[in-house]
Amino acid sequence: MACQSAEFLSILSLQIFINILCMKTQYYKKGAEIIQEGKLSDCAYIIESGTVEVSKLHPNGDKQIIGILKENDIFGEMGLIDGLPRSATVVALEDCSITIMTQETFNYLAQHNPQALMPILKVLAKRLRSTLALVEELQESKVTSSSLDGLV
Numbered sequence: 001m002a003c004q005s006a007e008f009l010s011i012l013s014l015q016i017f018i019n020i021l022c023m024k025t026q027y028y029k030k031g032a033e034i035i036q037e038g039k040l041s042d043c044a045y046i047i048e049s050g051t052v053e054v055s056k057l058h059p060n061g062d063k064q065i066i067g068i069l070k071e072n073d074i075f076g077e078m079g080l081i082d083g084l085p086r087s088a089t090v091v092a093l094e095d096c097s098i099t100i101m102t103q104e105t106f107n108y109l110a111q112h113n114p115q116a117l118m119p120i121l122k123v124l125a126k127r128l129r130s131t132l133a134l135v136e137e138l139q140e141s142k143v144t145s146s147s148l149d150g151l152v
Contacts (some may be wrong), residue, residue: 025099028092037089042103044077044120045096050096054088068093077120080106 025048028034035041037056049070054066054075066088069075075090080103111115 009068011033023099023101023105025097028096028098030092030094032092032096034090034092034096034098035086035088038085040083040085041076044080044081044101044106045075045116046099046101047071047073047075047088048097050098051093052090053093053095054090056088059142074120074123077123081124 028050034045034052049071051068051070052075053068056064056066058064069090076086077082078087080101108115
């Protein structure tokens with residue numbers, strides 16, 4: 001019986017490995033737009049090589065750079081979870097090699113090896129903490145600004 005369990009685990013591991021191998025790698029030239037804010041999508045991107053710029057457009061049209069991502073970073077992961085439009089635009093700052101994780105691969109891992117998704121959850125948690133810190137900073141500056149207005 002123990003032998004059958006070990007064999008099942010090795011078959012399951014092989015299936016997961018094959019599924020991960022089926023993820024496609026795409027190449028983007030410097031300046032190429034990889035994802036566009038507001039567009040629907042259901043995949044995430046893992047940077048194999050190169051760097052990308054993440055930005056948002058303000059309502060007045062100004063571009064706000066949110067961050068620069070590099071090798072082994074992931075972006076677009078929210079689309080795998082909620083299927084909502086992209087929250088930012090990502091552009092290649094140099095030639096990039098990027099692996100695409102589809103909804104199918106994500107769902108397969110979620111069902112068969114949820115532990116494999118921990119890195120994505122950690123990225124989401126880190127980015128949420130960063131966003132909360134920024135909101136707190138903005139609220140504090142707003143309170144300080146309001147206090148100074150009352151003195152003038």
